[in-house]
Amino acid sequence: QITLLHGSHRVGKRSDAAMEKWRGYGLGQFIHWGLYAIPGGAWNGKQYNGAAEWIRSWNGIPKSTYDSLNYSFNPTAFDAKAWAKTARQMGAKYVTFTTKHHDGFCLWPSKYTKYTVKNSPYKKDIVKAVVDAYDQEGIDVILYFSVMDWNHPDWRYDLKTKEDSIAFERFKKFTRNQLIELLTNYPTVKGLWFDGTWDKSWVKQAAFADELETEMRKLRPGLIIGSRFRADENGKRHFDSNGVLMGDYEQGWERKIPAKIEDVHGNDWDCVMTVPENQWGYNAAWNGHIKTGNELIEMTARCVSMGGNFVLNFGPKGDGSIRQEEIKLATEIGDWMKINQEAIYNCEYAGYEKQDWGYFTKKSGTDKIYMVVFNVPVSAALRIKTPPKTIIKKAYLLADTQEVFSPEEISGDEYFLHLKKREQSKPFVIVLETAKAEKGNGTKYEKAKI
Numbered sequence: 001q002i003t004l005l006h007g008s009h010r011v012g013k014r015s016d017a018a019m020e021k022w023r024g025y026g027l028g029q030f031i032h033w034g035l036y037a038i039p040g041g042a043w044n045g046k047q048y049n050g051a052a053e054w055i056r057s058w059n060g061i062p063k064s065t066y067d068s069l070n071y072s073f074n075p076t077a078f079d080a081k082a083w084a085k086t087a088r089q090m091g092a093k094y095v096t097f098t099t100k101h102h103d104g105f106c107l108w109p110s111k112y113t114k115y116t117v118k119n120s121p122y123k124k125d126i127v128k129a130v131v132d133a134y135d136q137e138g139i140d141v142i143l144y145f146s147v148m149d150w151n152h153p154d155w156r157y158d159l160k161t162k163e164d165s166i167a168f169e170r171f172k173k174f175t176r177n178q179l180i181e182l183l184t185n186y187p188t189v190k191g192l193w194f195d196g197t198w199d200k201s202w203v204k205q206a207a208f209a210d211e212l213e214t215e216m217r218k219l220r221p222g223l224i225i226g227s228r229f230r231a232d233e234n235g236k237r238h239f240d241s242n243g244v245l246m247g248d249y250e251q252g253w254e255r256k257i258p259a260k261i262e263d264v265h266g267n268d269w270d271c272v273m274t275v276p277e278n279q280w281g282y283n284a285a286w287n288g289h290i291k292t293g294n295e296l297i298e299m300t301a302r303c304v305s306m307g308g309n310f311v312l313n314f315g316p317k318g319d320g321s322i323r324q325e326e327i328k329l330a331t332e333i334g335d336w337m338k339i340n341q342e343a344i345y346n347c348e349y350a351g352y353e354k355q356d357w358g359y360f361t362k363k364s365g366t367d368k369i370y371m372v373v374f375n376v377p378v379s380a381a382l383r384i385k386t387p388p389k390t391i392i393k394k395a396y397l398l399a400d401t402q403e404v405f406s407p408e409e410i411s412g413d414e415y416f417l418h419l420k421k422r423e424q425s426k427p428f429v430i431v432l433e434t435a436k437a438e439k440g441n442g443t444k445y446e447k448a449k450i
């Protein structure tokens, strides 16, 4: 353990109500929207395959022409209420929305820069429209904010000269001003999702970022901030120099999911995921593998089974409409969630040994276990290895509680659930009502002394 002034200020999970609610979300929506949605991954008739929200940074793209896109930003089809309905239909419990991405264009009328929606043909406050619409749908809002800001003259990737440091001091004030502005304008937001914090210039600001995080938490008690916001005084990010998580949850699972429970180190975490391989902003040409509804349902179950939230990205078009492929996925996921949501919301790691057929989740604060089944074996027998001293009192299909199972005990703490041969097109959930064994180890094998 080394002494740190600007490392983690907490060991272990937050136990307050705001974080408990966050922990139980299970499924969220990410929305990447901004000027990059206008070109949609193409420039001068040439379609590019890079991440469309990064187009300004690609070779051959004239930066000043890109920056002038704010003069053509007029999303006539933008309807935050329709977005919120789509999220509700999908079963998302929260949304993470881009207020400002790396290009620096602000979707709210910030007082601290001209590069905002106010100076576009659209004029109106998009962040407010989104916050209000999602609040009305009962979906919590977290604001995405990129520290890296390609548009701001005082942004620096590193601090090499005195001039750099003087400029960056101005940039730090600007960043603080915008963050206080967002938390003041939109007081109902539950958290901030920071990005663009990997460059040396920001990584060197351990004290400033630590103080700013403290100031934001004081301004908004209960505010949820992940591990990507700041580095400790040794430049360590996500986990400080003592290996302790910074912020309230691990924010490193971008387009990837932990392979096993040990990889999450007992922390809260979210996984943010794109539908194509790597497109956050709208790209007209979706190439490569496009994830299916079943794949995304499995990713959701997998994340929840390891104590995390799964946050699926949507990239609305330049006109503000959501593309049909994304509407279709939201509907498919939502149809499944309508039947099986009990196995996802307010659930956590069950402590059962992972089996090939799928994932265990546990309803927080109870002994209710869910088996989210994706792969029925040819034997149609689902293996269960319970933690010691566990009694399975009842087992039944969540979607049809009349379909009851009698677990076959095959050895101590190990059972088979025998399924009737079934047409298998969608994942399904089996509920295990369990209890702790009063005495012994809770299986009949305790009697068969070996």
Ligand SMILES: C[C@@H]1N[C@@H](c2nc3ccccc3[nH]2)[C@H](O)[C@@H]1O
Residues within 6 Å of the ligand: 032, 051, 053, 054, 195, 254, 272, 280
């Ligand atoms: C949530 C995601 N984070 C941004 C991002 N930029 C990156 C640059 C290098 C490596 C990973 C990155 N992720 C993506 O543009 C998107 O906003």
